[in-house]
Amino acid sequence: MATPFRSSNADSDVLLNKAKTTPAGGARLFKRIGAHTALLIMAAIVLLPFIWMLMTSLKDPTEIFDTPFSLRFDWEKGVENYIGAFNAVPMITFMINGTVVVLGILMVQLVTSIGAAYALAKIEFRGKSILFAFVVFALCIPVQVPALPLYLGLANLGLLNTYFALMFPWFLSAFAIFLFRQFFKSFPDEIISAARLDGFTEFEIVTRLVLPSAKPAIAAFSIFSITAHWNDLYWPLIVINTVDYMTPPLGMMYFRDAEAGTNYGMLMAAAAIITTPLLLMFLFAQRQFIQGITMTGFK
């Protein structure tokens, strides 16, 4: 990890040196500082709630409202808050539930959407454009619209308060189909032709050739999906009412309603705990994620 940082420093040194030597260098340096200042301010605005959360979690309850932005931390109280968050509610259970649901949804979404997207991108068949239009149309339907029939259906089947109920509505993702279809479109047709001549089955074309190229898109979608479903409160609230199946956000609500309702330090500690996995995941997949969004997979 050390090398890239060092080299980027070296690069900026070179730029600064250049800026000093060229006549217009001063103006360029000024511009550069201005741009970075603007970016830093915007980053600060975005980060503020997050930093506030961390600060609150490390404070004594009395300080939270008196001096919310003071940098006076009570580390002992902080540790107490974090331990308390684990003890007051079954935090581990929430995290496990969240992981199971999020990964379950992602697996099924990938399987269904990659197949559909490949067909829409690379196979000629009658009604293809209509089907694709349906996918785009499905993108426009808010999740609340099918909630009631889904709830009634699950209730009638006696499936409320199960992992399946938490995952089922998300198994098919129009967004994933759309994203992968756009990505697969840019996969060279000649390679697919060559593979067909060599005797690949369509399944093998997808798994052996197209998917390795689509890693950035898969990473990007995975992050979208995991974040959305890890943070989702709306659907778990509808289908879950036992602690055993609560996902982290629902658990947070339960937390607030129960004993720790006024203990904001502990509440924020809990919030920090459930955000951490997402942060770590993003840090690891950052490069792939950005590549996937900017769609520069080929050439």
Add this chain to the structure above:
Amino acid sequence: MIDSTISLSKIVKKFDATPVLRNVDLNIESGEFLTLVGPSGCGKSTLLRIIAGLEMQDTGSVFIGGRSVDHLRPKQRDVAMVFQSYALYPHMTVAENITMPLLMQRMSFAQRFPVMGRWVPGSQHIQKNIRKEVETVAEHLHIEKLLERKPGQLSGGQRQRVALGRAMVRRPLAFLMDEPLSNLDARLRVKMRTELAELHQRLGTTFIYVTHDQVEAMTMSKRIAVMMDGEIVQLGTPDEVYNDPQDIRVAQFIGSPPINILPGEVNSAGNLSLFGVECRYRINGSNQKNVKIGVRPEDLQISEFKVGLIERGGLRGWLRRLENLGNEYIAHIDMDCDDGHWQIAVRFPPEELNGIGQPGAAVNIFLNEAKIFVFSETGDRLSGEAMLQSAVEKAS
């Protein structure tokens, strides 16, 4: 000898309402090197893809090795294809790229299943044999040192060889090549041209080669099929296509610099005249009045302008530009007449340069009537014959 003839019978293909191929018939002999040549959009690539089974014809049939393959999927047709972009599998090494066709051909779906396939009975043995064959092919193409690299790390010429290796390794009945050299630089293209021709000689397999480059077509193939607007307008040896074009489009497409097309007139007796000067050429049994005369740049003779030569059948033009190619010169000549302005090219050896070279200077052009082609207004070749001695011989 394995029968690797390929015949096409009445192939029609439309994309939506636009016809791409109109009734194409073609018979390719076993072991022949046939080139499909034509301008872009003439349907030659589509025809190749139909032979490969990547595209389905609307009507008509394809026969490979004497049997109809219309109902067969691409891999069952036993043909290999080399693509313009090489179409190597980007995430696999060179060795894996060349291995794939054999793997797919010889191993069952279960045997070639990643990781798990290793424990399916028989797979280890097949793998070992395949590895040997891949190494042989790699040596053949001098790419044995590149086997562990990925396509992204190879130069254009190396990728080309890998693509050839992948096609060769399963010993197909026929090779289909879709503009395989057009992504290479000029020097490498000439080299690969020779190598491909040698490869064909060594393998003795049927090659169908698609190109828009008439030089590739002329130099490599046994026969050329010139395609225009979804039809084969002429099929013949390079010699026939060049020296006996049956259609004005063929004459214009083959040859560089392109053939000169000049306006001609035919009188009631069938005698041809060019720019009002009567030629020693008679058209057989045609009632055409206005015709087009095609004459190759090397079949014109150029000399310094002398008044006396006009009487002997020379035409007058003005030199616009002279190109020195080392072994030959190409003169671009402006000609003005009642019908308008014409530009023609003349190719001649350095020995005949004497005195020509000043742009804007007047020159005499002589036509070799024995070498001209006369086409009707619609572009069909008209038969005719040169009479007496040609003007060129007279002048010299």
